[in-house]
Amino acid sequence: MSPQTKSKQRVRDHGEVFTAEREVKAMCDLVHxxxxxxxxxxxxxxxxNGNFLAEILSRKLATVKKLYKSNPYDYERYAVLAVTSIYGVEILADNAEECRKRLFDLWDMEYSAVCKKAANDETREAVRYxxxxxxxxxxxxxxxxxxxxQKDTDEPIVFPEWSLLGTKLKRRDFRLDIMLKVGDKPKAGQISIFEEEDDSKYLSVNPVTKELMAEPIREYPPVHYRKVQENG
Ligand SMILES: C[S@@+](CC[C@H](N)C(=O)[O-])C[C@H]1O[C@@H](n2cnc3c(N)ncnc32)[C@H](O)[C@@H]1O
Known part of the structure; x- marks a missing residue:
C-alpha cells in the first residue's frame, strides 16, 4: 500500500485515498x-485523517506565533481560537479519531515550542473538547x-460556532443541513425549498435583505475558554 491508502477494501468502499503533502500545500497556497x-x-x-485541516491549523498557529509569541496569555487564547475555526466530517470513525488526535498533537507541540513549557491540563482538555x-x-x-x-443515525450533523469575547468563548450550535440551505441565500418567499416543515423553526428572515438566515438550535452562556468543556 502507498502512504496514501490503507487498504484496497477501503479505497473500494469509501474512496479513501489521502492527498499527498505537496498537493495539500499547493491547494492551501491558493487561499493563503x-x-x-x-x-x-x-x-x-x-x-x-486531516491532511488539509492539519496544514491549515499549522498556518494559523504560525500567525498566532508571529503576533503573540512574546505574550503567553495572548498566545494561548488565540491558539485556542485557531482550533475553534477548524471543522471536519468523516464517515470512518478511525479516521475521524486520527484527525482529532493529529490536530491536538500539532496544537500541543506547537504550544510547548513557542511558550517553552507545556500547556496546562485544563487548556489541553478544552482543546480536546x-x-x-x-x-x-x-x-x-x-x-x-x-x-x-457507517449507517446514518437519526441525529443531524450539528456544529458549534465559537466566538471569542475577551477571554470567554460563546458557543452557538447550528445544524449543517440548515446552514447549507441558507448558504444559497434563498429569500423569505422561497421557504418551500425546505421540505421539512419543522426546519422552519431554525430559520429567520434578515429584515433588510429578506434573506433567510440559520438560527442556532442551542446557545450556551459565554465561559472562559479553558472551561468550555464544563458547558457541554
Ligand atoms: C479521497 S479521501 C480524502 C481524504 C482527505 N480529504 C485527504 O485529502 O487526504 C476521501 C475521504 O472521505 C471519506 N468519505 C467517503 N464518503 C464519505 C461521506 N459520504 N461522508 C464523509 N466522508 C466520506 C473517506 O472515508 C475518505 O477518508
Whole structure:
C-alpha cells in the first residue's frame, strides 16, 4: 500500500485515498490569506485523517506565533481560537479519531515550542473538547451522523460556532443541513425549498435583505475558554 491508502477494501468502499503533502500545500497556497487568518472558518466534508485541516491549523498557529509569541496569555487564547475555526466530517470513525488526535498533537507541540513549557491540563482538555465537537463522524452527503457501521443515525450533523469575547468563548450550535440551505441565500418567499416543515423553526428572515438566515438550535452562556468543556 502507498502512504496514501490503507487498504484496497477501503479505497473500494469509501474512496479513501489521502492527498499527498505537496498537493495539500499547493491547494492551501491558493487561499493563503484565509489559511493564515486565525479565525477564518474551514469545513472539510470528507476530511480523512486531516491532511488539509492539519496544514491549515499549522498556518494559523504560525500567525498566532508571529503576533503573540512574546505574550503567553495572548498566545494561548488565540491558539485556542485557531482550533475553534477548524471543522471536519468523516464517515470512518478511525479516521475521524486520527484527525482529532493529529490536530491536538500539532496544537500541543506547537504550544510547548513557542511558550517553552507545556500547556496546562485544563487548556489541553478544552482543546480536546473543542476538537470532539468540531471533527464529527458523519455522512457528508446525507448530513447525518453515522454509527460504527457507517449507517446514518437519526441525529443531524450539528456544529458549534465559537466566538471569542475577551477571554470567554460563546458557543452557538447550528445544524449543517440548515446552514447549507441558507448558504444559497434563498429569500423569505422561497421557504418551500425546505421540505421539512419543522426546519422552519431554525430559520429567520434578515429584515433588510429578506434573506433567510440559520438560527442556532442551542446557545450556551459565554465561559472562559479553558472551561468550555464544563458547558457541554
Ligand atoms: C479521497 S479521501 C480524502 C481524504 C482527505 N480529504 C485527504 O485529502 O487526504 C476521501 C475521504 O472521505 C471519506 N468519505 C467517503 N464518503 C464519505 C461521506 N459520504 N461522508 C464523509 N466522508 C466520506 C473517506 O472515508 C475518505 O477518508
Amino acid at each position: 490569506d484565509e489559511c493564515e487568518r486565525i479565525d477564518s472558518r474551514f469545513l472539510e466534508p470528507a476530511c480523512g 473543542i476538537l470532539s465537537k468540531n471533527i464529527l463522524c458523519g455522512n457528508a452527503l446525507t448530513l447525518m451522523c453515522v454509527d460504527e457501521n
